[in-house]
Amino acid sequence: xxxxxxxxxVRLKKEKNICILAHSYQSEAVCEIADYTGDSYALARKAAExxxxxxxxxxxxxxxxxxxxxCPQKKxxxxxxxxxxxxxxxxxxxxxxxxxxxxxxxxxxAYINTxxxxxxxxxxxxxxxxxxxxxxxxxxxxxxxIPDCNLGEYVASKVPEKNIITxxxxxxxxxxxxxxxxxxxxxxxxxxxxxxxxxxxxxxRELADMIGSxxxxxxxxxxxxxxxxxxxTENSIVEHLKxxxxxxxxxxxxxxxxxxxxxxxxxYDVLACLKGQGGEIIDIDCDMAAKARRCLxxxxxM
Ligand code: 13P
Ligand code: SF4
Numbered sequence: 001x002x003x004x005x006x007x008x009x010v011r012l013k014k015e016k017n018i019c020i021l022a023h024s025y026q027s028e029a030v031c032e033i034a035d036y037t038g039d040s041y042a043l044a045r046k047a048a049e050x051x052x053x054x055x056x057x058x059x060x061x062x063x064x065x066x067x068x069x070x071c072p073q074k075k076x077x078x079x080x081x082x083x084x085x086x087x088x089x090x091x092x093x094x095x096x097x098x099x100x101x102x103x104x105x106x107x108x109x110a111y112i113n114t115x116x117x118x119x120x121x122x123x124x125x126x127x128x129x130x131x132x133x134x135x136x137x138x139x140x141x142x143x144x145x146i147p148d149c150n151l152g153e154y155v156a157s158k159v160p161e162k163n164i165i166t167x168x169x170x171x172x173x174x175x176x177x178x179x180x181x182x183x184x185x186x187x188x189x190x191x192x193x194x195x196x197x198x199x200x201x202x203x204x205r206e207l208a209d210m211i212g213s214x215x216x217x218x219x220x221x222x223x224x225x226x227x228x229x230x231x232x233t234e235n236s237i238v239e240h241l242k243x244x245x246x247x248x249x250x251x252x253x254x255x256x257x258x259x260x261x262x263x264x265x266x267x268y269d270v271l272a273c274l275k276g277q278g279g280e281i282i283d284i285d286c287d288m289a290a291k292a293r294r295c296l297x298x299x300x301x302m
Pocket of ligand 1: 038039040041127128199212213214215
């Protein structure tokens with residue numbers, strides 16, 4: 001049954017010349033029918049390179065908006081209209097503008113998990129895989145890093161020469177995990193390495209053997225000689241790694257490590273989008289798009 005739907009999706013995407021992008025937090029079934037899977041950075045790059053006129057983003061709204069900003073000529077469809085990332089809406093442009101007035105000379109770095117509107121007032125975007133490198137290359141010393149204070153603190157620890165200011169924002173899914181869950185998982189699997197996303201809190205990162213983006217975690221686990229891993233990010237990564245490396249063991253850090261927004265998209269939604277009966281076509285006001293695009297372009301340049 002799943003296979004039949006997947007076959008129909010593959011047939012339709014070829015017939016209609018549609019590129020399917022799936023973030024790694026999507027289910028294995030959705031990733032299997034995608035042209036590209038990966039972390040937010042990989043998807044943004046692939047979308048910008050791909051020549052097909054339509055992109056279907058199986059992920060959350062800021063990812064689809066990011067594709068539309070980078071490729072305004074493309075028709076961009078978000079797989080499920082309600083799939084948003086709560087972190088992307090945590091701050092508005094007026095707060096950043098007020099901060100800038102009081103702190104001239106401070107650069108504003110926006111995690112890519114932000115709305116297009118918020119990107120209009122930021123200097124550069126970063127993803128979890130590019131944040132450290134980009135912040136290190138910036139010429140400003142004082143940097144406001146929004147919205148994720150956990151990622152911001154992680155970047156600050158890696159780039160101590162910068163003065164990084166953070167606000168109280170972050171991912172509600174990653175921030176819910178505490179040392180208690182890590183210790184429980186380690187007690188159950190004492191030989192496993194602990195791989196953690198930088199959106200986790202400092203107390204969780206402290207217990208990690210490796211910290212990285214979703215793609216970095218997957219690459220590390222695939223290439224390591226080690227055989228057992230506790231995965232400190234959304235549980236889809238456990239599912240994908242189990243499929244990719246059947247000779248290794250992967251354990252969720254916590255069974256409730258699930259992003260409800262990422263999980264909204266099913267194969268039926270993908271099929272409906274390809275038939276023109278579902279999803280949402282992303283439309284961004286031209287003025288807003290021109291301003292918001294600057295910080296994404298700067299990210300790709302850097
Ligand atoms: P990545 O940049 O690692 O893909 O993370 C995106 C995200 O939403 C993590 O919660
Ligand atoms: Fe947003 Fe967190 Fe879900 Fe990632 S895991 S999409 S940051 S809510």
